Amino acid sequence: MTESVSVEQQLAVQSIRRFLKSKTSYDVLPVSYRLIVMDTSLLVKKSLNILLQNNIVSAPLWDSHTSKFAGLLTSSDFINVIQYYFSNPDKFELVDKLQLDGLKDIERVIGVRPLDTGSIHPFKPLYDACCKMIESRSRRIPLIDQDEETHREIVVSVLTQYRILKFVALNCRETRHLRRPIGELDIVTGGELLSCNMHTPVIDVIQLLTQGGVSSVPILDNQRRLVNVYEAVDVLGLIKGGMYNDLSLSVGEALMRRSDDFEGVYTCTKHDKLFTIMDTIRKSRVHRFFVVDDEGLLTGVLTLSDILKYILFEEN
Amino acid sequence: MGNTHSRGTMSDNIKDVSMVDVSSADESNKRGSQRAIVQSFSKLDIGDHSESQPPLLRRRSTLIFDDEDEIPRHEENVGHRSELDVSENPLSGSSSSASVHDNRLPQRGSDVVFQQQQRQGSDDSAFQQHHLQQQLQQHQQSPDPNSVLSPQQTSPSVSRNGSEPPAESPKTMVPVEITWQQGGSKIYVTGSFTGWRKMIGLVPVSGQPGLFHIKLQLPPGTHRFRFIVDNELRFSDYMPTATDQMGNFVNYLEIASPAESQDQLQHPQLQEDLRDGEIQPSPLVPGKQQHHQASPLPLTTADQKLNENRTAPEPLSARSKLALQIEEEPDDMGDGYSRFHGAHETSPLYSYITDIPAVFTDSSVMEQYYLTLDQQQSNQQSMAWLTPPQLPPHLENVILNNYSSASEPGDSGSENNSGALPIPNHVVLNHLATSSIKHNTLCVASIVRYKRKYATQMLYSPLQ
Numbered sequence: 124m125t126e127s128v129s130v131e132q133q134l135a136v137q138s139i140r141r142f143l144k145s146k147t148s149y150d151v152l153p154v155s156y157r158l159i160v161m162d163t164s165l166l167v168k169k170s171l172n173i174l175l176q177n178n179i180v181s182a183p184l185w186d187s188h189t190s191k192f193a194g195l196l197t198s199s200d201f202i203n204v205i206q207y208y209f210s211n212p213d214k215f216e217l218v219d220k221l222q223l224d225g226l227k228d229i230e231r232v233i234g235v236r237p238l239d240t241g242s243i244h245p246f247k248p249l250y251d252a253c254c255k256m257i258e259s260r261s262r263r264i265p266l267i268d269q270d271e272e273t274h275r276e277i278v279v280s281v282l283t284q285y286r287i288l289k290f291v292a293l294n295c296r297e298t299r300h301l302r303r304p305i306g307e308l309d310i311v312t313g314g315e316l317l318s319c320n321m322h323t324p325v326i327d328v329i330q331l332l333t334q335g336g337v338s339s340v341p342i343l344d345n346q347r348r349l350v351n352v353y354e355a356v357d358v359l360g361l362i363k364g365g366m367y368n369d370l371s372l373s374v375g376e377a378l379m380r381r382s383d384d385f386e387g388v389y390t391c392t393k394h395d396k397l398f399t400i401m402d403t404i405r406k407s408r409v410h411r412f413f414v415v416d417d418e419g420l421l422t423g424v425l426t427l428s429d430i431l432k433y434i435l436f437e438e439n
Numbered sequence: 440m441g442n443t444h445s446r447g448t449m450s451d452n453i454k455d456v457s458m459v460d461v462s463s464a465d466e467s468n469k470r471g472s473q474r475a476i477v478q479s480f481s482k483l484d485i486g487d488h489s490e491s492q493p494p495l496l497r498r499r500s501t502l503i504f505d506d507e508d509e510i511p512r513h514e515e516n517v518g519h520r521s522e523l524d525v526s527e528n529p530l531s532g533s534s535s536s537a538s539v540h541d542n543r544l545p546q547r548g549s550d551v552v553f554q555q556q557q558r559q560g561s562d563d564s565a566f567q568q569h570h571l572q573q574q575l576q577q578h579q580q581s582p583d584p585n586s587v588l589s590p591q592q593t594s595p596s597v598s599r600n601g602s603e604p605p606a607e608s609p610k611t612m613v614p615v616e617i618t619w620q621q622g623g624s625k626i627y628v629t630g631s632f633t634g635w636r637k638m639i640g641l642v643p644v645s646g647q648p649g650l651f652h653i654k655l656q657l658p659p660g661t662h663r664f665r666f667i668v669d670n671e672l673r674f675s676d677y678m679p680t681a682t683d684q685m686g687n688f689v690n691y692l693e694i695a696s697p698a699e700s701q702d703q704l705q706h707p708q709l710q711e712d713l714r715d716g717e718i719q720p721s722p723l724v725p726g727k728q729q730h731h732q733a734s735p736l737p738l739t740t741a742d743q744k745l746n747e748n749r750t751a752p753e754p755l756s757a758r759s760k761l762a763l764q765i766e767e768e769p770d771d772m773g774d775g776y777s778r779f780h781g782a783h784e785t786s787p788l789y790s791y792i793t794d795i796p797a798v799f800t801d802s803s804v805m806e807q808y809y810l811t812l813d814q815q816q817s818n819q820q821s822m823a824w825l826t827p828p829q830l831p832p833h834l835e836n837v838i839l840n841n842y843s844s845a846s847e848p849g850d851s852g853s854e855n856n857s858g859a860l861p862i863p864n865h866v867v868l869n870h871l872a873t874s875s876i877k878h879n880t881l882c883v884a885s886i887v888r889y890k891r892k893y894a895t896q897m898l899y900s901p902l903q
Contacts, residue, residue: 153859155863159899
């Protein structure tokens with residue numbers, strides 16, 4: 124790699140960072156958009172149907188008694204419920220009648236650290252929103268404003284890492300100067316990744332998701348070649364019909380529940396340029412790239428937060 | 440390499456779909472229910488949505504109208520009545536709504552009518568009807584348009600055919616002749632008087648090809664209707680037209696009970712108005728009660744005959760008489776319009792009470808009340824009171840419904856649009872839309888402005 128490419132990349136990252144500081148979360152929102160909110164007294168199993176019906180994987184919650192924002196419902200909530208039910212199979216009645224405001228109790232019982240539900244005002248700089256998202260382990264951040272008259276909270280929207288990176292890819296011409304290969308940038312998570320094979324029971328894979336704090340587990344064959352991926356959002360499809368009856372399935376069988384419009388698994392090599400990665404983010408709904416070598420062996424994973432951290436904090 | 444996923448440079452084809460040979464059968468179900476929810480949004484019916492009749496009724500009438508989109512509007516005219524066609528356009532525009540208050544239009548309208556009359560000597564009382572109506576609408580305080588029109592006038596064919604005026608009936612039903620004179624072989628009429636369901640066949644008039652007629656007994660009020668000519672929905676060019684709530688072009692008739700129509704003729708103000716609107720007075724129509732100056736000669740004489748048969752009314756002031764008449768007429772003029780009540784029209788006989796009438800408190804009394812109303816209406820639209828009022832047309836377009844159609848399978852990027860919606864029309868802002876209640880869950884949605892953007896928030900909530 125020549126010196127000029129590195130310099131160009133450094134300048135480009137700094138320029139993108141200035142862009143993030145100059146824009147607000149509000150700027151990312153479309154002119155007209157929908158936002159699906161759920162009342163906290165809704166049953167968990169019904170909230171699942173609503174997510175699937177609307178083709179979304181997360182929704183802000185609303186406490187109608189206090190008129191306050193009450194956190195985000197995400198796939199990790201359902202994973203918690205699955206784990207709770209798996210270790211307490213006698214509590215079917217409780218799980219069946221569980222309301223969204225009971226999810227915190229489940230978290231406490233199974234001992235997971237609750238996700239930090241940090242929120243931000245829509246008119247704060249986008250850069251601040253990104254930093255806050257990285258600090259909390261969450262992949263999304265709710266935008267909360269106050270009503271001018273009643274001073275009550277308004278859930279304006281929810282930003283995800285993907286939306287922000289797509290916004291950057293769409294609006295920053297500087298991304299084309301990010302020509303250094305990702306292998307050089309020390310942003311790929313390598314080493315011994317959590318993984319499973321097609322015959323691993325799906326409940327074990329779900330446990331891997333929570334233990335590792337990851338959003339997906341790669342599925343490898345005997346030669347450690349990448350065959351598929353089990354994502355946290357796949358649990359929504361797993362439990363959509365009869366709740367929690369199919370936890371004995373293997374992960375391969377569980378993948379049969381995936382919807383037809385699943386986009387596939389995105390892979391890259393360590394020689395790919397960051398610009399190519401950003402361009403793929405612009406075009407497709409992708410949440411992570413699996414880094415493979417020439418043999419198709421899995422060598423690492425590049426997540427959206429890896430990319431975001433690089434843009435926010437590196438190349439000073 | 441035995442592996443299936445692509446590798447190498449990042450490009451479009453890196454998206455590896457080949458591994459995803461699994462499919463979920465439930466997917467189609469999911470879509471179905473998704474669509475169902477969204478569709479029910481457009482109906483905006485809270486409560487029992489499932490099999491109740493009201494939405495169906497409306498749908499059906501909509502369906503009838505939908506067919507006629509392909510019909511060219513004025514093509515029929517061009518052939519045999521080109522002059523009329525020219526002059527009709529400004530008129531049909533001005534009369535398309537029953538509450539147009541444009542001071543310019545009547546002037547133009549009467550102008551046109553006069554030219555028409557001088558050219559043709561006699562024609563088309565439809566024009567005259569427009570004309571009168573517009574005059575009247577300028578003076579909102581004064582009386583409703585329908586009462587001016589005697590039953591003969593409402594049926595243009597009467598004057599055209601030179602047939603005798605229908606006998607004056609003291610009953611509420613008024614005989615009305617409806618004619619179709621634009622050809623065809625099988626002619627039916629359908630309209631609000633049959634609930635847009637039944638079709639009434641028209642009989643060909645012997646010796647006059649292309650002319651069909653039927654005599655109907657209709658209650659006073661506004662009737663909207665269309666003709667079905669050889670399985671094609673059409674409207675007559677010889678009768679007043681208007682756009683109804685669904686945006687369809689329909690013919691309409693306003694029928695007053697015969698007794699009322701006579702008194703109206705005495706209205707001095709009305710006569711003045713009519714003169715104001717004229718360019719030149721017509722030499723054909725002298726006499727003190729000729730508010731029909733613009734009308735063709737045969738019709739005028741028919742009216743005069745009618746007037747002679749009646750005893751002269753009491754010398755009450757015209758306005759007070761009108762006020763009395765208006766009291767008797769239904770406030771609902773159809774199409775969502777209701778009568779305007781000026782302060783002077785309120786009856787001094789009424790007084791305020793502190794008790795809530797049982798109709799509003801006791802559900803059984805309420806039901807009885809509505810059943811009685813239903814019987815009194817004696818219309819085919821039984822249980823019409825069960826039908827919720829129709830939405831104004833601009834609220835029918837729910838942008839959330841557009842969203843679902845955009846996210847049909849095959850539309851790539853539907854997943855990728857971060858919930859973006861079309862920009863809503865400002866009139867739909869701050870309205871509450873609801874889904875039907877399914878599985879004890881209610882979804883309400885509302886579009887609000889957030890700064891310079893539009894947030895469509897959908898809240899799912901259980902019924903407590």
